[in-house]
Amino acid sequence: MNRHQRQNSPAQGASPRRATAPEPAPIIIRVNGRPVPALEGQSVLAALHAAGIRTLRRSDRHGEPRGALCAMGVCFECRVTINGQPGIQACMTEVEDGMDIRTDGY
């Protein structure tokens, strides 16, 4: 999954509207044991998305891949395990330096 992250990241901060603000600080999170760069203030979902990670869990009945649908806390499709606590919504949680994220839940 690390393969995608460099290719997909140029859009970070590329929105044309803003220029003056200070850049958010880069931090490192761990996803399934591997380091992934993220920016302070980002949601876990955004950080994973920027790293090219789309599958966040498997459906518990048939094991199908599932990823974020609503990104606003409604659908619960983005559940990941964060620092050992399963079932956390990636879209509603902000990244923290050193955060341990697992996407092998169901």
Added chain:
Amino acid sequence: MDTEPCDVAVCGAGPAGLAAAAVLGRAGLDVRLLDENPLPGGQLLRRSRKPTRGGLDPARRQGLRLAARSKGQNFYGKPLQRVIGIFADGEVLAVDAGHRLVRLRPRAAILATGARERYLPFAGWTLPGVMGAGAAQILVKAHGILPARRLVVAGAGPLLYAAAAETAAARGRVLAVLDQAGWREHWHLALALCRQPTKMLQGAAYLIRLQAAGCRVRCGWRVVRAEGRERAQRVVAVRSAPRGRPSNETMVFSADGLAIGWGLVPNLELAQQAGCRLVHDEHRGGWVVDTDAALQTSRPGIFAAGEVTGIGGGAKALVEGELAAFGVIDYLGSRLGGQVAARRRWLNHRRRRELSLGRALAAVTRVPPEALAGIPDDTVVCRCEDVTMGDIRRAVFSGADSLSALKKTLRLGMGICQGRTCGPVVLDLLALLTRQSPATLPPFGARAPIKPVTLGALAEGRSP
């Protein structure tokens, strides 16, 4: 842990909640503004931590001003407080990001929980890479991240254009916007927008940007399939049959992202859980919270504002927030200043105008029966419990004629999202399959906790 008394709990810090809290704060009341997001502003603002000016939309500009101010004021509580229930004794129970309970006992409450997107199921919509148009918008707007390298946007309603245009503005590749509504429905929307020149301008700006970015904009088309292994790789769309004539015109896109949405539905769960009565109004988006003229719900002391009383957009939310705050001040017996009566009249006038916009929105986002009827049997409808369209058809055939009957037979809506995702569309499906009016079919009920909370959080500080 004991409950903390306060004057007013405002649930939701979108435009409606912000506007309400500002008025209540000025009236000297002890206000707690609770929102499950890290930043106030709701769906209208959805901004990053970097400052923005808000662009053309006056509602967005006013919202930004309120949000900026709310942070400095002491009534804006800690962020990331998710309200999970309002109980019979008036207690408002919330849980914070650290899985700790927040227990408030306000004298009045305002429900400003906003709206979410409506999704229509189709083959492959569970594939990673298929996301809400709102999700795409949040990724680009709040986080500066492209939703996909090659994005298709499909569904109905103005949000599609916003998501597409914002992605294009961030130099993302948007292959197409496929709008299910035909030109006729758009004509009504355009008429309603005539009275709102800024919105009209915004729409035009979106279209120009999309045109310039080489994006195809097509009306009367709908997505029927997303394909791919492990994630979306292809999107198949067909042209809707004009006036019942079958159509076999199709388009296939090679895309790694598909953003979808069919308008908005209100987040009613908190109101339902609290025992507030709902009414059905198809012009306001179906089931909405029932209120009196002062925006008080059927439960005394609980008021509602914004999208929960009917889909109508940011300006309506701002107006209603203020109106609900006046209602609360009245209810609590506090004194209102001299000019309030005139202000209320003006707000009510604005509210009616915005509601007429909502009506046009409801028309463009209505899902036509043939789109519902055409969902194949093997398509998953309830994503949490993997209930398929075929399961629903069979259950209806063997007698299930209400949402609660479907729930009991199929576990539909019993999963972790509690029917938020599938509920609105299943209601439409059920109405169609059983030939009942949607107004006679009550939506899924809601119970505390309206969103999941760990047992550890609930148990904390309590001896067994």
Added chain:
Amino acid sequence: MKRAPATADAVVIGCGVIGASVAFHLALAGLRPVVCERADLAAGSSGACDGLVFLQSKKPGLHLHLALESQRRLEALRAMVPLDYEYLRCGGLVAIGDEAEHEAMRRYVAAQRDSGLDVRLVNGPEARRLEPALSEAVIAAAYSPLDAQINPMRLTLALAAGARQRGARIMPRTAVTGFECQAGAICAVATTRGTIRTRTVVLATGADTPRLAALLGLDPPIRPRRGQLLVTAPQRQILRHCLISARYIAVKYDPALAARSGQSVSMEQTARGNLLLGSTREFAGYDRNTTVDGIQAIAAACTHIVPVLKQVQVIRAFAGLRPWTPDGLPLLGPVPAVPGLVLAAGHEGDGIALSAVTGALIAELIVNGRPRIDLNDFDPMRFSAPASAEAAANGVSP
């Protein structure tokens, strides 16, 4: 709106698990009953409860005997209805938390063994070997391999569907609003979809029974006893058995132990993987709301016994109204004052477990005039006769 039929062999009021079972067994015996349900099937207690077929919690004696018979029937019924109700004989544990409970359970288990139940006491380590998720707070447990669980909602739907297949008519959203009598005997039932002429009416209205009985001038001593319940998101297997705390039995039968503070718990993991965690026992009228206090008490008690639950998410909580009776036993049988009226209600916390046998016995009573098992102990009139004073005194009072 569909009209009710003009006549019926029998009218069953209420389509909870008891009404559905009575209708099924009546239809099995060749009658064509009509079931009137005010709301949807399983809208009452039967759709807001656990699914324990827990034998250990039944009073030694006839109560236990009936439960064993009911369990046999629940196993056999699976082949006779068109819907799987997820019956699983998972075995059950009664978790014991302190010496006082241990002592009470010693006596209780001995009495149950005398009544023929396969049950034994195990020490703490052995309890944890059986159920690894149990905490050290559990000092011992009573174990029976016979305890089972079921999906109560599906059981209700399955029995109703089986009844329908055999000629019963099930009418949801049809409320009974009154009765017509001729010379004191029932001759018709008035509903929101028209009047049905019939000579036999079964009141299977759970906690609502006093409200309907009042229309006939009766006041059976059934009262709603609220139970709040938490449901978690589906989990991989956490529990192998269904589980209750010894306090649960205490609250049911032992007023002295019940008076001590603390929440009794019941836990089961459903076929789907959700955990059902219950439950409170409160007299709060017909109020079906949950309370912060109730929810917290259950969470605290359950995480105390099974600590891994702390991480698990609750996705909803609800409350059901158990049909409580003063002596913990249901009211089953005819009411002499109103010929044609049969009561099948008041199962409190055992309605699911006792559903099959209740339906069978009531059907036998209606079809043959007398059931195979003597229903004397369950006589609906037992509280109005002086002989009932002792039984009433044994019960837990509100």
